[in-house]
Amino acid sequence: MKAESKFAGVLLSIFALIGMVFFVGFGAFFLLLMGKIDYIALLITVGIVLYLLIVFNILHFFQTKKRKIIFGSIAGAAILISTIAPLKDVYTHLIPTVDAEVDISKYEPFSQFGKVTTLKEKATLQLTEDLPKLDGATALYPLYAAIAEATYPEKSYPSYDSEVMVSTTPYAYENLFSGKVDMIFAAAPSASQKKTAEQKGLELTMTPIGREAFVFFVNQKNPVNNLTVDQITDIYMGKVTNWEQLGGKDDTIRAFQRPEDSGSQSALQSLMKGMPMMKPPSEDIVTGMDGIISEVSQYRNYKNAIGFTFRFYSKEMVDNDQIKLLEINGVAPTKENIRADIYPIASEFYIVTAGTDNPNVEPLIEWILSEQGQALVEKVGYVPNKN
Structure with missing residues (x-):
């Protein structure tokens, strides 16, 4: 038993x-x-x-x-x-977080919110038909929405589906390659985007229409205010891993990145000049530009974080006081320093076309490059082309 x-x-x-x-x-x-x-x-x-x-x-x-x-x-x-x-x-x-999301619909042409920048005088170019279909980067949407309001007939242009839409840089290039749009406003294409265009037999034409600063930012609580270009590349190569090595506190550096083919990630890769970049953990790859600002600024996070974006988006569209833009080589990313060509990571942004047959594409590009068009670029908040 x-x-x-x-x-x-x-x-x-x-x-x-x-x-x-x-x-x-x-x-x-x-x-x-x-x-x-x-x-x-x-x-x-x-x-x-x-x-x-x-x-x-x-x-x-x-x-x-x-x-x-x-x-x-x-x-x-x-x-x-x-x-x-x-x-x-x-x-x-x-712990509460900081909202860095931008309501893009407020920048739609002829929007009731009044966010679109306008000229004092009527544009010398007025299009009534064969409107070029526009797409582009989120950070450039306020500019090309203002261009459309100046030159397109007054009506509704929803940002998600109209002649003037915004679908972020990677999707804007996809729409350009597939012929869904006639021209896009974006940073220079990435290596893979150039390869895709070549495989499709497309010849990309890039027309510079203004200049912008590529900026790096940290949480407001981070004592570091300035980095050199070499220090930034060392961070993203994984050679520098602690803020103490850069004059900050003893804390591991959390370096956020963006997905491949996004405009700011392509700008980072251009800055790296072919140097091998560390592969970040998946949680440190942030989809949207608002997302990367939110991650670095939010109160629960991250005195130890660093991120990157473009000056206009961070200062004019988000203006989040929980982040601070770093000086690079001792130079602040201001419009004046971009214009004077002393900020070290300023680059041109473009209208990119791929062989459209729309008859109004060239006239529109010529107008944007004209004195009146460049004045609008300036008024929106970007630095126009060098004279």
Whole structure:
């Protein structure tokens, strides 16, 4: 009888073990799906404690009060230690964040919000038909929306589907390559975008229409105010990993990046001049330009973070006071310094075409390059072409 009881106890222990493994495995799978990695240790600890509790009961281990106290103390301590990471995660997400999102619809041509920059006088070019279809980078949308309001007939131009839309740099290039739009306003194409155009037999024509600063920024709490170009490239190569190496506090550098083919990521790759860039963890690749500003500025994050964007977007469209733009080689990214050609990471932005047959594309480009068009570039907030 005693042997049978012992066999039953072993059998129950095995079933308990199978149940614990199933419980922990199933729970860990869902935690991974939800990105809650910090909770897995707690799940495993609870599973083991429950399993031992069942087994010790089967084996009649808790026959004395002392054993119950010892088990309870060890189990409680294990669970308490494994809750540290989840509690930290909960606390982190209770801290408010800074909203860096831009309502792009307020920049639509002829919008009721009045965000579109206008000329005092009527534009010398007035298009009534065969309107070129425009697309481009988010940061340049206020400019080409203003161009459309100056030269296109008054009507509604939804930013998501009209002759004047904005779909971000990667998708704007895709729309240009597929013939959905006639011209885009963007930074220079990336190497892969050039290759795609070549494979499709398209000849890209890039017309510079203004100049802009590529800027790097940190959280307002970061004591570092200036970096050199070499220091930035060292950061993104992974050679410099701590702010203390740059005159800041002892804290690991969290260097955010953007997805491939985005305008700002292409600008970073251009700055690197072929030097190998470190591969960031997936959580440090931020989709939108508003996203990268939000990540660096939000209160829960990140005195140790650094990000990049374009001056106009960060100062004119977002103007988030929780970030600060860094001086580069001791020079601030101001319009005056871009105009004087002393800010070291200023570059041209373009109208890019790929062989459109729209008869009004060339007249529109000529007008944008004219004195009146360049005055509008200036008034919107960009630096016009050099005279």
